[in-house]
Amino acid sequence: MTRHDQESPAPDGPLFGGSSLAGRALNLLPADSKASGDWPDLYGPLIGSWTVESSFVGPDGATQRANGQWHFERILGGMGVQDVLFAEGSQPERYGTSLRVVDPRTGLWHVVWMQPGAGEFVVLVGRADGDGIVHQGHPLDDPQGPQQRWSFTDISRTSFTWTGEASNDGGATWSLEQTMLGTRKDDESVSAGRAGGPEADTFT
Secondary structure: OOOOOOOOOOOOOHHHOOOOOOHHHHHOOEOOOOOOOOOOOOOHHHOEEEEEEEEEEOOOOOEEEEEEEEEEEEEHHHOEEEEEEEEOOOOHHHOEEEEEEEEOOOOEEEEEEEEHHHOEEEEEEEEEEOOEEEEEEEEOOOOOOOEEEEEEEOOOOOEEEEEEEEEOOOOOOOEEEEEEEEEEOOOOOOOOOOOOOOEOOOOO
16 A cells, blocks of 8 residues: 555545445445354454554565554444555555455354555455464465465554564465554554654555
């Protein structure tokens, strides 16, 4: 997600308060609570809005930084969660979104990350990992490509840590590619940002 562009006024439309027949589909998505069933509500603690401080580790080991926002909402009668992630100042066509839906038979969550403006499409399976969440998967168009391991740890009411790792040897070893520190936006302790390192041109 690029951070070059200036922030522009939100476009009119169903996602931003505009009226449209097409908005009916979007109006059917939100849910107020988890659907009934004995399956893990993995993303319940993440529902809401967060500021994010991202650190991206390049191939040369150099670290770049960017600030952004991450918003989570329940959908599909409480059987799923959709989130929107973007860097501050980026245009909507550079936003990314994940669809997360549970299989109530197994308790596993099937996740698809999509950021079309950056050509990123990743499919993963999410499961509980201690007090956190771990996802493993691969690029949608390259099942034999680098494996992806994305994890939420240190989840609390006001903060979380997300790490993104990749493996080129079938999961024998993993390399850290990105870390994101989330702080809940409606909390008074929202950080103004940490110093250090150049700003990143890409957010994920």
